[in-house]
Amino acid sequence: MSRFKHFLVFFLIPLLSVSLFSIGISQAAALTKQTSSVYKVERVFNAINRSKIANTGALILEAGHAYVLVEATLSEKKAIAQLGFSIAPPTQDEGKLLASLATDSAYHDYAEMVAEIQQAEIDHPAIFKLFNLGLSAEGRTIWAGKISDKVEKDEPEPEVLLAHHQHAREHLTVEQALYTLKMLTREYGVNQQITRLVNDREIWIIFDMNPDGGEYDTATGSYRSWRKNRQLNAKSKALGSDLNRNWDYVWGCCDGSKAVPSSPTYHGDTGFSAPETKVVRDFVNSRVLNGKQQIKVAIDFHSYSELILWPYSYTLADVPVDMTKDDHDVLVAMGKKMAKLNGYAPKQWSDMYIADGTLNDWLYGVHGILNYTFEMAPKTQAQGGFYPSDDVIPKETARNRAAILYLMAQAACPYSEIGKKAQYCDTVTTGFYSPGDDAAVSRDAGDNNGYDISPINAYSHQKVSAIDINSGTGKGLTCDDKGKDRHDFYDYFINIPKEAKIKGIEVKLYAKADSALDQPHICTQLSWDGGQTWTAPKLTSTLTTSLQAYTLGGILDTWGRTWTSNDLANNNFKVRLTNVAGSPLRDFSLDWLAVRVKY
Numbered sequence: 001m002s003r004f005k006h007f008l009v010f011f012l013i014p015l016l017s018v019s020l021f022s023i024g025i026s027q028a029a030a031l032t033k034q035t036s037s038v039y040k041v042e043r044v045f046n047a048i049n050r051s052k053i054a055n056t057g058a059l060i061l062e063a064g065h066a067y068v069l070v071e072a073t074l075s076e077k078k079a080i081a082q083l084g085f086s087i088a089p090p091t092q093d094e095g096k097l098l099a100s101l102a103t104d105s106a107y108h109d110y111a112e113m114v115a116e117i118q119q120a121e122i123d124h125p126a127i128f129k130l131f132n133l134g135l136s137a138e139g140r141t142i143w144a145g146k147i148s149d150k151v152e153k154d155e156p157e158p159e160v161l162l163a164h165h166q167h168a169r170e171h172l173t174v175e176q177a178l179y180t181l182k183m184l185t186r187e188y189g190v191n192q193q194i195t196r197l198v199n200d201r202e203i204w205i206i207f208d209m210n211p212d213g214g215e216y217d218t219a220t221g222s223y224r225s226w227r228k229n230r231q232l233n234a235k236s237k238a239l240g241s242d243l244n245r246n247w248d249y250v251w252g253c254c255d256g257s258k259a260v261p262s263s264p265t266y267h268g269d270t271g272f273s274a275p276e277t278k279v280v281r282d283f284v285n286s287r288v289l290n291g292k293q294q295i296k297v298a299i300d301f302h303s304y305s306e307l308i309l310w311p312y313s314y315t316l317a318d319v320p321v322d323m324t325k326d327d328h329d330v331l332v333a334m335g336k337k338m339a340k341l342n343g344y345a346p347k348q349w350s351d352m353y354i355a356d357g358t359l360n361d362w363l364y365g366v367h368g369i370l371n372y373t374f375e376m377a378p379k380t381q382a383q384g385g386f387y388p389s390d391d392v393i394p395k396e397t398a399r400n401r402a403a404i405l406y407l408m409a410q411a412a413c414p415y416s417e418i419g420k421k422a423q424y425c426d427t428v429t430t431g432f433y434s435p436g437d438d439a440a441v442s443r444d445a446g447d448n449n450g451y452d453i454s455p456i457n458a459y460s461h462q463k464v465s466a467i468d469i470n471s472g473t474g475k476g477l478t479c480d481d482k483g484k485d486r487h488d489f490y491d492y493f494i495n496i497p498k499e500a501k502i503k504g505i506e507v508k509l510y511a512k513a514d515s516a517l518d519q520p521h522i523c524t525q526l527s528w529d530g531g532q533t534w535t536a537p538k539l540t541s542t543l544t545t546s547l548q549a550y551t552l553g554g555i556l557d558t559w560g561r562t563w564t565s566n567d568l569a570n571n572n573f574k575v576r577l578t579n580v581a582g583s584p585l586r587d588f589s590l591d592w593l594a595v596r597v598k599y
Contacts, residue, residue: 140212164208165210177205213228248357250356252271257355306378311364314358330417449468471485472484488527504556568597
């Protein structure tokens with residue numbers, strides 16, 4: 001990139017302020033049209049209030065101890081005031097926006113990045129190999145690189161994923177990818193720790209997930225503060241989707257993204273509507289081998305704010321129903337350990353504000369990958385915001401060296417960090433298996449209509465559901481009431497060794513009811529002999545009117561019996577769901593049913 005002489009004006013911010021990375025300075029087009037202004041909102045103390053403000057459509061620029069600066073239209077300003085907040089123009093210094101910011105020559109553009117990683121493949125062919133994951137909206141290749149001592153082989157080694165540059169203006173993240181590549185390839189055979197990790201791991205680097213947005217952001221020689229990708233949107237002249245709101249795990253669920261194409265947090269028409277998220281999804285899915293996800297840990301690099309964030313972003317709950325307490329404890333422990341190594345602040349993603357459709361949530365929610373967002377330097381807008389000077393590149397990329405190497409080492413057994421190595425790491429946990437055949441309604445149960453509306457929607461998590469109209473003919477609340485609709489799901493194609501000793505079986509489902517009245521819930525049972533005999537039932541909590549995740553059993557729960565691998569064969573293993581409510585008029589919706597096994 002060429003460097004031009006321009007002038008940069010920064011916000012002046014108190015030392016206590018913290019920038020909010022995901023919702024920043026608005027798109028260049030909005031600034032040009034002067035459709036919004038900067039305001040100061042007083043007495044904003046927590047994530048709940050920040051989430052309410054962001055949900056008006058206003059862009060949160062900075063957050064201090066008891067205030068936020070926002071960029072808002074007049075209607076958004078009015079909406080914030082209606083929430084009861086005091087909103088007024090900021091001081092002159094607080095209200096200054098970026099002005100005519102020049103690009104920096106040391107940052108790699110897309111062509112320079114590609115040339116560098118291709119040269120690395122030539123220089124280090126024994127340990128580094130490039131993979132074309134697919135194309136961006138404008139036809140640029142999304143490159144991934146694999147680093148391992150036997151790079152051509154798929155070895156049974158713990159895998160690590162490092163992803164970069166979902167948001168166009170966060171160029172420092174590409175520099176982080178290139179730094180990590182150099183560190184691992186050039187120091188292999190020289191540095192004992194790195195040599196051991198490359199020998200014992202398979203490390204994947206996705207160098208640039210948003211090449212179109214990055215190129216657009218710098219095309220004029222001055223930064224445009226662009227965030228999204230550059231795909232066309234149907235029925236709108238506004239371009240782009242926010243890639244980090246487009247991942248299809250509780251996509252668009254929780255007022256943590258926008259359905260308006262002009263919004264910088266537009267989540268797309270559907271989950272995975274962006275080609276960039278689609279190809280990375282396909283890659284991560286491809287790392288499920290023999291039912292087991294090979295990627296154990298991951299980092300998604302962003303800027304700015306100097307934060308280490310762990311899932312979830314969609315809920316304020318520390319341990320929601322779709323997360324185990326041990327996983328939460330591991331995420332917290334490793335996050336805090338890495339924060340000591342790089343000086344970032346560790347916290348749960350949603351401690352900032354609610355966001356849905358994020359890569360963090362999808363990696364953990366779908367694949368169980370323990371993962372983090374690293375918000376790189378600087379800490380505040382006053383220190384450079386999204387566009388720190390290129391002279392910070394060496395220092396700020398090297399700053400993450402120890403944390404990255406620590407997480408790579410932990411990939412062998414993250415649970416050792418909480419003293420549970422024997423419990424988790426001397427066994428194997430499969431990925432989630434979904435049923436392969438339509439549900440059969442038991443002949444002697446309920447009204448025999450079952451999930452007869454779009455039953456296939458129960459086989460994947462896509463926010464559309466199979467529906468059972470009315471829950472049967474009985475009013476009882478017990479799982480053995482034959483007046484209730486029963487549904488048997490089968491053909492999971494669970495693939496585990498014949499001699500495996502089963503440690504536990506976990507059933508995960510996403511469900512809702514048309515009303516929370518009459519205590520609607522789902523009873524879950526397992527069969528090992530084709531449906532002749534069933535385990536004792538396990539019950540969800542009362543269903544709500546929005547899709548929620550429910551976990552029955554667990555990876556250390558054998559449901560009261562001893563299992564063999566043959567019990568899990570297609571002709572033997574079934575999952576029964578019985579819809580129970582105090583009224584037969586309740587309608588049940590099932591988005592996804594899946595099973596995973598620990599052995």
